[in-house]
Every structure is written in structure tokens, then in C-alpha cells.
Amino acid sequence: MPAFEWNKIIASVLTALIVAMVAGILSNEIIRPRHLEKLAYVPPGANSGAAATATATQAKAPSLPPIAPFLAKADATHGKQVAKVCEQCHTFDKGAPNKIGPNLFGVVATENIATVPNYSFSPALSKDKSEKWDPEKLNEWLADPQHFAPGTKMTFAGLPKEQDRADVIAYLESLK
Numbered sequence: 001m002p003a004f005e006w007n008k009i010i011a012s013v014l015t016a017l018i019v020a021m022v023a024g025i026l027s028n029e030i031i032r033p034r035h036l037e038k039l040a041y042v043p044p045g046a047n048s049g050a051a052a053t054a055t056a057t058q059a060k061a062p063s064l065p066p067i068a069p070f071l072a073k074a075d076a077t078h079g080k081q082v083a084k085v086c087e088q089c090h091t092f093d094k095g096a097p098n099k100i101g102p103n104l105f106g107v108v109a110t111e112n113i114a115t116v117p118n119y120s121f122s123p124a125l126s127k128d129k130s131e132k133w134d135p136e137k138l139n140e141w142l143a144d145p146q147h148f149a150p151g152t153k154m155t156f157a158g159l160p161k162e163q164d165r166a167d168v169i170a171y172l173e174s175l176k
């Protein structure tokens with residue numbers, strides 16, 4: 001093949017390459033591809049990172065206002081009256097037997113959670129054995145036992161009023 005034939009072939013290949021390149025650049029300019037900021041469709045079960053953290057913090061966030069201001073004006077005598085609803089399942093005197101629920105003498109701050117002797121706690125509560133019942137925990141527990149320890153066998157709906165809970169906590173604290 002004569003040399004000028006080769007030149008033609010090389011020239012046409014180069015031209016084709018340049019045309020392809022320019023077309024690519026131009027088409028990118030004309031139709032700017034926009035990438036989605038987040039997935040438009042999240043398959044069920046595949047939580048996107050942000051959503052997962054949001055749920056986690058929501059679950060942890062304290063749902064109740066602090067009990068301290070109510071404890072400051074708590075009335076243990078009234079608490080003892082409110083605690084009558086607990087008596088179908090609990091005893092409060094020192095050394096009194098466990099009923100459906102454990103004996104509650106000295107339960108605040110002195111005893112760890114779920115450690116009353118001769119009482120078989122549910123796994124829902126006994127997983128917190130290394131902690132003590134402080135007023136904040138008792139507040140959450142007494143407001144909604146199933147929320148504080150999902151699966152607990154304390155089938156008690158909870159005390160909805162802050163001051164009632166504070167009074168009961170003050171009563172429990174007075175049992176020493």
C-alpha cells in the first residue's frame with residue numbers, strides 16, 4: 001500500500017476519535033447529568049444511615065421532664081396512699097414476703113435493680129442488675145413500665161401524674 005493511503009487511514013481514525021471526544025464533551029454540557037442527593041427508593045428494611053440514627057436518638061431521648069422539681073415538693077404520706085394500687089402485687093415492710101411482684105423495702109438507691117432475694121425477675125429487668133434504682137429511673141419505670149423495660153412482667157399501666165410518681169418515690173425513699 002502506498003504511504004499516502006496510510007496517511008488517509010490514520011487521518012480518518014484520528015478525526016473519528018476527535019469527533020467522538022467533542023461529542024462526549026458537548027453532550028455532557030447540553031444535558032447536565034444531576035446525581036440524586038439521596039436514594040429515591042429505599043428498600044424496606046434497608047434503613048438509610050440518617051434515618052437509623054434519628055430513630056436511635058429518639059428511642060434514647062428521655063421522654064419525661066426531670067422529676068427533681070416534683071420531688072422537691074413531694075409528700076411521702078400522699079405517696080403511701082397512691083402506693084395502695086401497688087399493694088395487690090407488692091409489700092413494703094422490711095422482710096415482708098414477695099407477692100406477684102418483689103418486696104419493695106429499701107428499693108431506692110440502696111438495692112440494685114432486680115436483686116430482691118427469692119424473687120425471680122424477668123429478663124427484661126434483670127438485664128439492668130448492675131444499676132441502682134435512682135429517682136429518675138423510678139420515675140420512668142413508674143410512668144410506663146413496659147416502655148422502660150419492654151417485656152417486663154409488671155403488668156401495671158403506670159402512674160400518669162408527675163406529682164403522684166414523685167410522692168410514691170418519696171414514700172419508697174422513706175422506707176429505711
Ligand code: HEC
Nearest residue numbers: 085086089100101113114115121122125152153154155156
Ligand atoms: C399487677 C401487679 C403489679 C402492680 C400493680 C405493681 N407492680 Fe411493681 N412489679 C410487679 C412485678 C411482677 C415486678 C417484677 C417485674 C419483672 O421482673 O419484670 C415488679 C417490679 C417492680 C419494681 C422493681 C423492683 C426491683 O427490685 O428491681 C419496682 C420498683 C416496682 N415494681 C414498683 C411498683 C410500684 C411503686 C407500684 C405502684 C405504683 C407497682 N410496682 C405496681 C408487679 C406489679
